[in-house]
Amino acid sequence: MTLEIRDAKPEDEADWRRLWTGYNIFYKVMVPDEVTDTTWRRVLDPASALFMRAAVLDGRLVGFAISVLHEATWTIGPACYLEDLFVDDSVRGKGVGRALIDDLVEQAKTKGWSKLYWHTDENNITARRLYDQYAKADGHVRYRISFP
Ligand SMILES: CC(C)(COP(=O)(O)OP(=O)(O)OC[C@H]1O[C@@H](n2cnc3c(N)ncnc32)[C@H](O)[C@@H]1OP(=O)(O)O)[C@@H](O)C(=O)NCCC(=O)NCCS
Numbered sequence: 126m127t128l129e130i131r132d133a134k135p136e137d138e139a140d141w142r143r144l145w146t147g148y149n150i151f152y153k154v155m156v157p158d159e160v161t162d163t164t165w166r167r168v169l170d171p172a173s174a175l176f177m178r179a180a181v182l183d184g185r186l187v188g189f190a191i192s193v194l195h196e197a198t199w200t201i202g203p204a205c206y207l208e209d210l211f212v213d214d215s216v217r218g219k220g221v222g223r224a225l226i227d228d229l230v231e232q233a234k235t236k237g238w239s240k241l242y243w244h245t246d247e248n249n250i251t252a253r254r255l256y257d258q259y260a261k262a263d264g265h266v267r268y269r270i271s272f273p
Pocket of ligand 1: 151210211212213216217218219220221222223224244245246249250251252254255
């Protein structure tokens with residue numbers, strides 16, 4: 126089993142869209158096509174703050190982590206917000222999710238990011254079992270106003 130974590134490539138598009146659909150189903154959302162198209166464009170755009178790391182298992186795209194690097198007020202180095210993490214359900218439990226997070230931790234150390242952080246649903250027990258191995262949930266509660 127060969128697992129590689131690398132940047133997204135244009136040729137990943139079809140496989141990524143299949144995984145993205147699975148991610149939408151998991152969250153019971155329907156991200157409009159126009160938004161998905163924009164997200165994919167941003168992922169490939171080096172000028173965008175948004176970036177994707179792809180998990181390739183034996184040559185097949187099986188997972189992704191999409192993050193945003195942003196400036197912060199409490200630190201000089203940029204903060205990395207991990208927005209979307211997904212692993213194909215056919216390969217779960219094999220360490221792919223962990224490898225995607227490990228990769229971000231490694232980049233944070235080598236590139237001088239000040240923080241890596243993410244949110245999850247309180248009841249996402251599977252994900253939290255993985256996340257609890259990295260840090261203690263910090264107790265912050267999220268408030269959100271969506272503007273359609
Ligand atoms: C969360 C997710 C990314 C984990 O990916 P994964 O490749 O299966 O995770 P790993 O194989 O690296 O597992 C790491 C740890 O997660 C936990 N875990 C993984 N699969 C599990 C399962 N089926 N049941 C219970 N715990 C599980 C275990 O604690 C495991 O650690 P261990 O190997 O020391 O026991 C994946 O389950 C997923 O895509 N879920 C749906 C989308 C989602 O919840 N995304 C996160 C939103 S914030």
